[in-house]
Amino acid sequence: MHFKLFPSESMPREKLLTRGPQALSDAELLAIFLRTGTPGMNVLELSDFLLRESGSLRALFSASKAQFCAHKGLGEAKYVQLQAVLEMTQRYLAETLKRGEALTSPQQTKLYLSCVLRDRQREAFYTLFLDNQHRVIQDEVLFEGTIDAASVYPREVVKRALHHNAAAVILAHNHPSGIAEPSQADRRITQRLIDALALVDIRVLDHFVVGDGEVVSFAERGWI
Template structure:
């Protein structure tokens, strides 16, 4: 909460000028115009009795390190943060899953994966928070548009066995013209 020097009291986000409130800023300028803290504040919806949504979001970002770690933290870890109950934890998890599903949704007008960075972003969204190793594939058509994402092999925290024959079978099954492999390292 911001201290209002004229009144000597704390004020919430609703008392801020409309041009500075995260939700209104998002609606006016788009989500990309927000900082990570502002975006998380919109997702959280409101603060607590002692702090507004923006302060709560900044505290979470500081505790976790960055927005990606807030979104991928386990519900058990998030529950340790004061001000986060089941509803807010569910909102955070739902936001992450909504983004994932958007990335994998088959769309005939979806743009091609035209650069390595496109594949990196896709795999990062799918694999970043997994506690075990995964070998996965993006199956692409002749224009490098996504046909399907599949997690082909799942391993332990430090290894995953990969069988080339199975990868080839899945590529042929999808009639894929190209395949991009993805693999994570949960231990860093």
């Protein structure tokens, strides 16, 4: 049966079922999320309009409640639904990461850290605490604000690592500017943390810097 025989609202769903979600455009995926259009505009037209108005799917999904609800066809109920979907996605990635060894799935680790940190408006310093088999025990945002030598306290990182009985850690922080290239301050902080954690026999396995669409690994650069 051809798609033209289906109502426009059902076309993305049929396409997903026959070809998989990766075959859908941003507008088609958004149409499935929205489910219905507005008077004079079917759901695909509404989706296309919203993407053009907001600039991108990511911009729409990372908008504040007020910004999101200001768009035509969107309201508080859709905002709540979206936040639930985004949180489930983050928890799914976290659970997937915790099931295996963080070092054997670097792309999964990068994906998870990007999901957690990329859209934050302020810098956040994040730590994955690992057991002796490099499985994730816990993850925490330890510091927020401008990440520099004055605001990241090695003793607090050591304290939390000991609290979780961690054998190793993976560090991460975001650059709200979107540029993932590590600074000299990033490298100095990393070395201070390596030295502090080494005193209690805890290894720093990597430090990821999350930008807009890119995640830089200190280990891949040969800096750890």
